Amino acid sequence: MKKDRITLGVDVSKKTLDICHWGTHDFIKIENNSSGFKQLAKWMRGKGFVSSQVFFIMEYTGGYEYRFLQYCESKGLSYTRKSGLEIKKSMGMVRGKSDKQDSFRIAQYGEEKAYMLEPSGKLNSAIFDLKQLISFRKRLVRAMAGYKASSSERKAMYG
Template identity: 30%
Template sequence: MENLFIGIDYSKKSFDVSAYISSEKSKEEKMKLHLLGHQNFSNDETGYIQMLSWLGTLTSLSPKHWLFCGEDSGLYSYSMSHYLYIKGFSIWLENPLHMKRSMGLVRGKSDKKDSGLIALYSYRFRDRRVDFVPKQDTIQRLQDLEAYRHRLIKAKKLLGDSSKELNLYEQTRDTAVLVYDKSMELVEQIESQLKEVEVQIQQVLKSDKEVYDNYERITSVKGISWKTAVVLLIYSHNFTRFETARQFACYAGVAPFEYSSGTSVKGGTHTSRLANMRVKSLLGMAAMSAKRFNKDIAEYYNSKKEKGKSHRVIMNNISNKLIHICFALVRHQTMYQYTYKLV
């Protein structure tokens, strides 16, 4: 049996492709991998068409035996992945760090070499491939709006804080006054845009019943604000991207892991730094809010505090519990009930 493994190295304007074919003559003989060719194409629909035409000249294999693989590079990789998905091809987007750490010791770097390494990676780890599926339209629209809102908030903070500090200590200079006035004008515009974006987010949520139902379920938990809920919906793909709450907790960096080896290494249990820090940060704020306004969480916090647990550890545990609660509410399609005792 033969299969075609196609490695893609994305960049802003172009992408490199390396194609390898595998062949197995008998069950006793190990599968061999042969390079068929390498090529560079423009990162647009014209380039995608040219790539498929070029691959067709390299092999007579049916496209059902082709596997495209590349790093998940966000916007740079999404357009092609969506195009190939529509055309019926299998495309696997892998976490760049995961791929890098699985390749072993590599010397030197070039786009051509990287595309070849990605093709080899897809061959070696083909048993754990995850085929690309486009995000739900509602989730993609929410992501666009939430990312824009996040940029507006950062811009508002950058302009507002620096200009206020300047105005506080340099009120005698005309230039300082000018900077402050102009900055405040921009801050007002940003605040107006923030309100518009937040209205748009609510409209998008309400346009999809399934998404909105899950949104209402997780916001029934005191501590989960609408902002946190939207981010959880986006990064969990409406709670379909991860099979378990534990997996999402790992992704968010709040799941504990043991760190020990033999008799000499006893590092205790800690969270990993390999996490989505945006989600982790929002969960941390949600945990603080839940500790204050959610009686169940408050009781849990006090009980752990009495047992000598540190504030930092308990707050991380609360973040973890909030994830498990949200997944449970979605799984059972119910609202939060303040009748259960957390342990």
């Protein structure tokens, strides 16, 4: 177990990041952009968190975390991403659902699994771009199938 590590759970959404420190229950909600990241840096300094000791843990969100990961890499902050299902299963049954509670549960998961969690490697932007394109293509194919079905239904109904 890494005792010098300060684990912060991050609940990522499209526009905001909810960040919680499990041990002290310190919490901050920031925007998922550069002004929010500046606010985060100020908050961490105010709490006495040393950047080299901070370890962020978050769920995969399908791309919403990308800006935050870029920020972490630019500042040399350690992070890892885990599947939401893995985190949820480790908690058992829990009551209540909010972004703040989710960030706390993610931080708790990080503390409990600290001995197993390793920082993620650098993002490969080419692979990330390919994943985004594949995801976008899947959405387009699904939408096209819906339009074709609707068109054939209309033809059958109206001739």
